[in-house]
Amino acid sequence: MEDRKLTVRAVERALDILMCFTKGSDLGLTEISARIGIHKSTVHRLLATLEDKGFVIRDTSTEKYRLGMKVWELSAHLSQNDDPAILLLPQMEQLRDRLGETVSLYLRDGIDRLRIGAVQSNQAIRRVAVVGARLPLYVGASSKVLVAYADEAVLNAVLEDREWPPTIDRQAYVSQLEEIRKIGYATSYEEREPGAAAVSAPIFDRTGKIAAALSLSGPVSRLSPQTLIEFSPVLIEAAREMGMMIHSS
Template sequence: MDVERTSGMQSVDRVAAVLLSFTGADVELGVTDIAERLALPKSAVHRVLEALANWGLVAKVNERGKYRLGPRATELSLAALGSVDVRALALPVMEELRDLTGETVTLSFVLGSHRVYVAQVESRQDVRMTVEVGRRAPLYAGASGRAILMTFSPADLDRYLTQTELTPLTERTVHDDRQLREILDVDRARGYTQSLGERDPYAAAVAAPITARDDARAFACFSVCGPTARLGDEVRRSCGPAVVHAAHQVSEMLRGGW
């Protein structure tokens, strides 16, 4: 019985170690990469990866024979980051940003190739934007999604655009690959994104990414959103630094060991 327990614990340790290998800088890893890092037999690593793939925790990149985190791993991340603690951490910052700009502030998390609204602080104005918490939206459409895309590495962005059809949601949605890349270059240079009627024809927004580690891909973003009639070009530009500051505040708190 003790032998069985020991063997079971070793198996669990191996699964955990293999899964945690993907939390480093390398997005994609092969059997040999992991086996060398963990000093494990390739056959054992391969069995663990196949089991994780069956559960959707990793996904095989067929053309390279490598693996990356799968959609179920994203769900785990969302569940952890979507806890009351993180929303409670963000809420005072969101309220301050709402009071500063006068507009609704939203918090979105990445969910696979989409993002999902997880919280909002509504504007106090009679005419205001509201969002449906829990609703998903593609990353390419609108300021919030692009705030996340702007943190993708060149390879990850190439992969995303290869796998994603840029279907227009409105007549203003950016759905040309080259144009989207050009816009993201501008967004990175200034640190925030903005949109006008790209996902909702009557809504405008300014957004900035939230990261848990320096130089990491964003897992979330803040946005300030409101009616297009109120958030013209000049107003959006004036909101940009405030949104960046708010996102930076939460990022720093997370890095400090929230």
């Protein structure tokens, strides 16, 4: 039993190491050790195994690590039914072409949101959305959508987050969520980053629970508050159609 516990612990630690790369690439041994709270000698042994199996690559010139090809090989075998970003890509491209801005797809992971898919705007000045980016749930249009339609436990966890910025009023945030549930979409105007605006709508699964958030984002020079409102019916309809595709998958 003790050997089994040690084996499971090693697997958990190896997975913790891989998860470090969700918040950055080219990480050094010391940085990884600090992030997961494990001694460097243990991390070094686990990294050696992950490198041997192809899950990480070590740059000998910098002694830093990045994800290896084995990770991409695994992701390539996700089926369309398993990966909404693949299944919904044509509809995301159609929405981008219709409205001219970057379209993103987000899932909630704990008290973060994860961008699992993005179709970049074709315009010269655009907002580039990086797939795999992990962002907090207390700010941004997609964040508010994902929390507005989640269970109360999720809302409480977000409100109790130690990283909650003191500049954001919690009661005002809760009031925004109530309004989102009434109108069916959320907007953000330079909330998370200067010069960027977004509008987001929920995608519901076959049980009526929120499955993802569909977002349209771009520079404030093109996306005024009024434009976000005007785009919202198009986004809501696109999200509804995407939900129907998920239902039938």
